[in-house]
Amino acid sequence: MFTARSAFSTIGRRAFSVSAHQSSKVTILGAAGGIGQPLSLLLKLNPRVTDLALYDIRGGPGVAADVSHVNTKSKVTGYDPAPEKLKAALEGAEIVLIPAGVPRKPGMSRDDLFKTNASIVRDLAKAAADYAPNAKLLIISNPVNSTVPITAEVFKAKGVYNPKRLFGVTTLDVVRASKFISEIQGTDPAGEEVTVVGGHSGVTIVPLLSQSNHPSIDGATRDALVKRIQFGGDEVVQAKSSAGSGGSATLSMAFAGSRMADSLLRASHGETGVFEPAFVQSPLYKDYGCEFFSSRIELGPEGVKEIHPVGKVNKYEEGLIAIALNDLAANIKKARHCDTPPIYAITDPRIGSGVCQGKPISRR
Numbered sequence: 073m074f075t076a077r078s079a080f081s082t083i084g085r086r087a088f089s090v091s092a093h094q095s096s097k098v099t100i101l102g103a104a105g106g107i108g109q110p111l112s113l114l115l116k117l118n119p120r121v122t123d124l125a126l127y128d129i130r131g132g133p134g135v136a137a138d139v140s141h142v143n144t145k146s147k148v149t150g151y152d153p154a155p156e157k158l159k160a161a162l163e164g165a166e167i168v169l170i171p172a173g174v175p176r177k178p179g180m181s182r183d184d185l186f187k188t189n190a191s192i193v194r195d196l197a198k199a200a201a202d203y204a205p206n207a208k209l210l211i212i213s214n215p216v217n218s219t220v221p222i223t224a225e226v227f228k229a230k231g232v233y234n235p236k237r238l239f240g241v242t243t244l245d246v247v248r249a250s251k252f253i254s255e256i257q258g259t260d261p262a263g264e265e266v267t268v269v270g271g272h273s274g275v276t277i278v279p280l281l282s283q284s285n286h287p288s289i290d291g292a293t294r295d296a297l298v299k300r301i302q303f304g305g306d307e308v309v310q311a312k313s314s315a316g317s318g319g320s321a322t323l324s325m326a327f328a329g330s331r332m333a334d335s336l337l338r339a340s341h342g343e344t345g346v347f348e349p350a351f352v353q354s355p356l357y358k359d360y361g362c363e364f365f366s367s368r369i370e371l372g373p374e375g376v377k378e379i380h381p382v383g384k385v386n387k388y389e390e391g392l393i394a395i396a397l398n399d400l401a402a403n404i405k406k407a408r409h410c411d412t413p414p415i416y417a418i419t420d421p422r423i424g425s426g427v428c429q430g431k432p433i434s435r436r
């Protein structure tokens with residue numbers, strides 16, 4: 073279990089055990105945003121990262137200059153928005169994290185971001201497929217349920233798709249589940265592990281409390297806890313809306329993204345028994361139209377080592393999974409039918425421009 077409290081002490085201890093021969097370049101696309109900046113800082117503190125490449129359409133070099141003064145060994149480089157800079161940011165990367173895109177505003181679901189973020193992620197995925205085809209790709213931009221299948225289609229079209237290396241980052245859901253259940257039980261979140269399966273949006277997020285330390289949580293307490301885990305992101309969106317500029321979870325998300333990247337680095341550097349949930353290409357519910365599904369994943373040097381089944385669930389959780397599969401299948405289908413390039417048009421004043429043409433992605 074990786075918690076906020078243990079993160080820095082663990083990283084500090086590991087500083088002595090990381091071999092000088094291991095070099096790991098990590099690239100963040102969208103590094104100057106609300107998530108990108110704290111994520112850059114957390115990765116600068118990670119001794120497994122030797123090169124940190126920070127790219128954004130605005131502000132990448134500024135964030136890099138700032139973060140580069142932190143006195144850890146890694147080299148930090150910022151990149152301006154130009155095709156050759158994007159290429160340089162990506163080349164040689166072992167891990168590429170993508171938090172580029174727009175965040176939610178109050179009243180929006182993650183799916184409402186599709187129009188704008190689908191094309192941003194698609195274009196960045198094309199560059200990643202060209203310049204870092206072997207990197208592990210961590211998609212943070214929402215709606216993850218759709219941006220991950222879009223990325224898979226781009227990689228397939230380029231002939232470089234390896235499902236073991238594509239991850240939708242759902243780590244924040246298990247981080248929240250662990251914290252929220254500990255608040256109810258009065259326990260230390262460090263000892264609370266809750267498996268969360270499904271996708272990363274509202275009812276597609278399914279916490280399996282029956283597999284937690286507290287399987288007897290029931291009734292109204294259980295219903296409220298499940299709802300809080302599913303819609304925890306809304307608490308942050310609402311709270312931030314009063315500040316004017318708004319936005320969604322950034323600091324807790326940066327923590328979760330940094331944990332996921334660290335887990336992949338540990339696994340690629342030979343550590344065994346590294347588990348994380350993630351939204352990956354999965355056989356578990358393929359028959360239900362869900363070719364992508366989040367469950368407990370064992371990580372290895374190649375990325376996904378083993379996808380664990382959902383395991384024993386109770387009737388209530390069976391019902392939650394059924395509801396999740398319905399939404400998830402629609403989210404994945406929508407992604408499959410998003411063509412390139414999009415026709416831009418103002419379609420939603422809350423998020424600006426961008427619209428999907430609704431044709432299958434062409435294989436070029």
Ligand SMILES: NC(=O)c1ccc[n+]([C@@H]2O[C@H](COP(=O)([O-])OP(=O)(O)OC[C@H]3O[C@@H](n4cnc5c(N)ncnc54)[C@H](O)[C@@H]3O)[C@@H](O)[C@H]2O)c1
Nearest residue numbers: 102104105106107128129172173174175212213214244325
């Ligand atoms: N997976 C999760 O659990 C999770 C949690 C919270 C937020 N998110 C999502 O993460 C995304 C980013 O959120 P944020 O709060 O950091 O938003 P933000 O607006 O603060 O930052 C986004 C950054 O992306 C940059 N950007 C936009 N288009 C780009 C492009 N084509 N290339 C490079 N950079 C580009 C912007 O300049 C900006 O700096 C949103 O889609 C949000 O919904 C995901």
